[in-house]
Amino acid sequence: MKFNKINFNDIVNTIGFYICMYDKEGIIRYYNLAFKNAYLHGSEAFVGKHFSSIENVEYQGVTGIKAVIETSEGQSYQKKIENLGLFYINTAPILHNGEINYIIETIATPFKAPILPVKEHVPEAPAQDMFLGDIKMQSILETISRISNFDSTILITGESGTGKSMLAKYIHSKSKRANKPFITINCAAIPENLIESELFGYVAGAFTGASQKGKKGLVEAADTGTLFLDEIGLLPLQLQSKFLQLIQEKTYTPIGALKSKTVDVRIISATNLNLKKQVMEHKFREDLFYRLRVIEFHMPPLRERVDAINPLIDYFLQLYNKTYHINKSITFETRKLLCSEGWSGNIRELQYVMERLVVTSRDDQITVGDIPSFHETDTVAENNEIKNIKFEDEVEAFEKELLFRYYSIYKSTYKLATAIGISQTKASRLLRKYNIQ
Numbered sequence: 001m002k003f004n005k006i007n008f009n010d011i012v013n014t015i016g017f018y019i020c021m022y023d024k025e026g027i028i029r030y031y032n033l034a035f036k037n038a039y040l041h042g043s044e045a046f047v048g049k050h051f052s053s054i055e056n057v058e059y060q061g062v063t064g065i066k067a068v069i070e071t072s073e074g075q076s077y078q079k080k081i082e083n084l085g086l087f088y089i090n091t092a093p094i095l096h097n098g099e100i101n102y103i104i105e106t107i108a109t110p111f112k113a114p115i116l117p118v119k120e121h122v123p124e125a126p127a128q129d130m131f132l133g134d135i136k137m138q139s140i141l142e143t144i145s146r147i148s149n150f151d152s153t154i155l156i157t158g159e160s161g162t163g164k165s166m167l168a169k170y171i172h173s174k175s176k177r178a179n180k181p182f183i184t185i186n187c188a189a190i191p192e193n194l195i196e197s198e199l200f201g202y203v204a205g206a207f208t209g210a211s212q213k214g215k216k217g218l219v220e221a222a223d224t225g226t227l228f229l230d231e232i233g234l235l236p237l238q239l240q241s242k243f244l245q246l247i248q249e250k251t252y253t254p255i256g257a258l259k260s261k262t263v264d265v266r267i268i269s270a271t272n273l274n275l276k277k278q279v280m281e282h283k284f285r286e287d288l289f290y291r292l293r294v295i296e297f298h299m300p301p302l303r304e305r306v307d308a309i310n311p312l313i314d315y316f317l318q319l320y321n322k323t324y325h326i327n328k329s330i331t332f333e334t335r336k337l338l339c340s341e342g343w344s345g346n347i348r349e350l351q352y353v354m355e356r357l358v359v360t361s362r363d364d365q366i367t368v369g370d371i372p373s374f375h376e377t378d379t380v381a382e383n384n385e386i387k388n389i390k391f392e393d394e395v396e397a398f399e400k401e402l403l404f405r406y407y408s409i410y411k412s413t414y415k416l417a418t419a420i421g422i423s424q425t426k427a428s429r430l431l432r433k434y435n436i437q
């Protein structure tokens with residue numbers, strides 16, 4: 001089974017160990033969030049630098065990287081550091097043809113490492129690096145630059161995978177709040193019974209089982225920054241009035257609190273549902289609907305952004321060449337085939353297909369023959385019978401196989417959705433579509 005990149009990142013970033021990857025010279029190539037926060041002051045700037053440039057005394061006291069470079073032997077040991085306790089270090093060379101290809105070091109600390117928060121809690125990096133160069137995006141970009149100094153609410157609509165979340169981050173990165181937190185709340189992903197406490201927090205002793213210290217909510221975490229309400233159409237009705245209060249009065253009341261709190265957040269929301277219809281069906285408050293969409297952007301589906309497909313192919317080609325340290329190109333015929341497709345899964349689907357092609361194509365050049373390898377059949381690649389390919393069928397077969405594989409592991413739509421980077425609504429819809437139980 002190939003590791004899904006998103007899945008891999010989630011694992012290494014939520015694990016309570018410090019992980020760092022080096023090349024055979026000891027140049028840092030990758031580190032996880034825990035390592036970054038513990039030893040590098042949260043900086044990304046150490047990738048490409050020698051391990052000796054890390055000035056943290058604790059790290060230099062425990063790392064086994066020097067010994068591994070000198071001996072090519074893995075090191076696994078415990079080390080006691082005064083006042084701190086026992087560290088467990090595992091430094092493993094990964095060999096290729098007998099030579100060190102790279103080295104992975106895992107450091108387990110004596111403290112009970114805090115489990116790092118799930119995605120929604122992490123202030124995310126602004127998404128400046130996205131492709132927005134096609135005609136359909138121009139008027140959106142112009143409006144974004146015009147409103148950059150205002151805090152008006154923004155509603156982003158559009159099908160799943162069209163880039164709504166990315167646009168929200170982009171808007172934040174272009175606003176006067178760019179250096180403040182950007183907090184995503186995925187209204188579909190938080191279990192309904194936890195949603196209120198996750199969002200608004202609670203005071204000590206608010207309910208049985210509540211933490212003694214009380215808990216800050218995500219709304220408070222977003223103070224001075226931007227709060228992104230993803231899948232807003234799925235926000236439970238009973239919480240909608242709390243959001244209305246938040247937007248109108250800039251106040252909210254944590255569970256069990258007697259007094260309300262004031263907060264300064266800019267609200268951006270996104271949905272792939274028809275909110276007007278939700279209002280008519282009494283599933284969404286009309287007053288909240290109007291409050292949320294002072295400015296509205298509609299992200300067109302990829303089939304209506306045909307001039308974006310080719311540049312996006314290049315964008316993803318470059319991205320995955322960089323990610324996997326390779327240098328693949330793509331033939332004109334393959335481009336033509338990709339550009340002529342319907343892309344019902346929009347940019348997300350194109351992104352998957354490009355990653356898959358970069359990873360699975362046999363030669364340096366991606367050809368039409370590589371496309372069937374989506375579901376591991378070589379027939380077309382060998383015979384080059386490109387006229388028999390029905391692209392949508394190939395992609396559907398791949399999608400079905402992927403969902404089946406991950407759902408049989410996770411058995412939960414939420415975990416499945418998180419693992420493969422789609423929304424929970426989409427995961428449920430696809431499971432129904434392919435009759436996967």
Ligand SMILES: Nc1ncnc2c1ncn2[C@@H]1O[C@H](COP(=O)(O)OP(=O)(O)OP(=O)(O)O)[C@@H](O)[C@H]1O
Pocket residue numbers: 129130131132158159160161162163164165166167230270271272315347348351422423426
């Ligand atoms: N303009 C873009 N340039 C590069 N990558 C993009 C762009 N738009 C979207 N993507 C990629 O496509 C994927 C889907 O984007 P995103 O999550 O923003 O879509 P969405 O509309 O919010 O989807 P959903 O409704 O399912 O949550 C992401 O992995 C993102 O990296």
